[in-house]
Amino acid sequence: MVVQQSNNKTLVCDVGSSSIKVGVAGKLTPDTVVPCIIGYPRNYSRKNNCKSEKEREMLIGDDALRGGKHQKMQYRYPMMETGRVYDWSSLEIVLRRALQNVVCGQDFSQYKILITRPYNMKKIDLKTLADVFLVTLGFRAVTMHEQAALVLYTQGVETGVVVELGESKANIIPVYKGHAIPKLDQTLAVGGRSITSYLIKLLRLKGFQLNEEEDIEIGRQIKEQACYVAFDPNLDERLASETTVLLESFKLPDGTLISLGRERFGAVEALFKPTLWNCESSGLSDMIFEVIQEADIDCRADLYRNIILSGGTSLLKGIQERVENDLNVRYTNDVLKGKPSRSLGWKPHVHAPDSRQHLVFEGAALFADYVSDDSRYWVSREEYLQHGIQSVLDKCTIQ
Numbered sequence: 001m002v003v004q005q006s007n008n009k010t011l012v013c014d015v016g017s018s019s020i021k022v023g024v025a026g027k028l029t030p031d032t033v034v035p036c037i038i039g040y041p042r043n044y045s046r047k048n049n050c051k052s053e054k055e056r057e058m059l060i061g062d063d064a065l066r067g068g069k070h071q072k073m074q075y076r077y078p079m080m081e082t083g084r085v086y087d088w089s090s091l092e093i094v095l096r097r098a099l100q101n102v103v104c105g106q107d108f109s110q111y112k113i114l115i116t117r118p119y120n121m122k123k124i125d126l127k128t129l130a131d132v133f134l135v136t137l138g139f140r141a142v143t144m145h146e147q148a149a150l151v152l153y154t155q156g157v158e159t160g161v162v163v164e165l166g167e168s169k170a171n172i173i174p175v176y177k178g179h180a181i182p183k184l185d186q187t188l189a190v191g192g193r194s195i196t197s198y199l200i201k202l203l204r205l206k207g208f209q210l211n212e213e214e215d216i217e218i219g220r221q222i223k224e225q226a227c228y229v230a231f232d233p234n235l236d237e238r239l240a241s242e243t244t245v246l247l248e249s250f251k252l253p254d255g256t257l258i259s260l261g262r263e264r265f266g267a268v269e270a271l272f273k274p275t276l277w278n279c280e281s282s283g284l285s286d287m288i289f290e291v292i293q294e295a296d297i298d299c300r301a302d303l304y305r306n307i308i309l310s311g312g313t314s315l316l317k318g319i320q321e322r323v324e325n326d327l328n329v330r331y332t333n334d335v336l337k338g339k340p341s342r343s344l345g346w347k348p349h350v351h352a353p354d355s356r357q358h359l360v361f362e363g364a365a366l367f368a369d370y371v372s373d374d375s376r377y378w379v380s381r382e383e384y385l386q387h388g389i390q391s392v393l394d395k396c397t398i399q
């Protein structure tokens, strides 16, 4: 997608494992969202595997996904499911594409850029990211900010729990007065991609010929269109066994019709019962409860009242109602000892803002605009080359 060139010289880049979102400071939605994927045609001859040949055949982002509808493709995902960067040169290719969509051929050296970063990205990866933007791509200056802090910034609160539900994982990050509470965050190794893979597995068990690697994009489309979070999975299990109300069909690119029933909610249950996906850990709602209960008693009420869902996977239908209900049940049973009359007049509340898929981007765009002319937040290329990554990290607080 090529967008209208903007005069604003401050950009925002949200680097996620499934997509890269780029836009201009002050504008709340990204101008371009490029799937973080590179595709090579499967029939590509290995004999001609020299770099320029390979580059000619390479399809980036949406082109790679579209290419997969007409021919077998070999895909590369630059970011690993764990959120670490797997292949920096592929990431740079996708970044260039996304950034060029916005600057439309202009030199990057005219621009400053705010980069969002996962709260736990390793320093070595942050350094490589700064190298890519400042040295390789040649941006004028950068600033990097934690995604959780940017999410809270959009909601105008300083204390809350950010539940980032992305492609590779779910991060639960309690934030007190604008800062992540050290050592209390938790990560659940189940994200959008695991749900898609689990859905494909369930459909294979049902007899459909789907391949966990090659058909991952088809699986993603089925998930996004047909899957939902059950409020009460036992009830939906009974509905699936005894009625046809849950049945829905999905047409594959080759015309085959796939019929879905209990898989519609069953695949997503991996988020609430990770053992279904061979992951020994508490499920999402229990993990949020445990994180809040670990926090200092004085801030627990504010944490319970401000649980904010963000990220693409939080678009799953029914997720807000399920998590809120699960938390209310646990809060009543474990904290109020089964006696709702002990309540202090508030209940756990889960917020699912409409723009939650782009909440990190929204916070980044607002914040970048706010600090655009404030040199305390920006590190120039020269400064970086002289003082290194710590100079960038020192300027990364949201105040």
Ligand SMILES: Nc1ncnc2c1ncn2[C@@H]1O[C@H](COP(=O)(O)OP(=O)(O)OP(=O)(O)O)[C@@H](O)[C@H]1O
Residues within 6 Å of the ligand: 015, 016, 017, 018, 019, 083, 164, 165, 166, 167, 168, 169, 191, 192, 193, 220, 223, 224, 225, 310, 311, 312, 313, 314, 315, 316, 317, 357
């Ligand atoms: N309507 C939808 N229903 C369900 N899932 C969705 C929907 N839209 C997007 N997703 C899922 O959201 C995930 C991508 O989310 P997001 O863009 O937040 O990830 P990311 O920021 O790239 O990942 P990460 O935070 O793990 O690095 C994908 O698995 C995608 O299938």
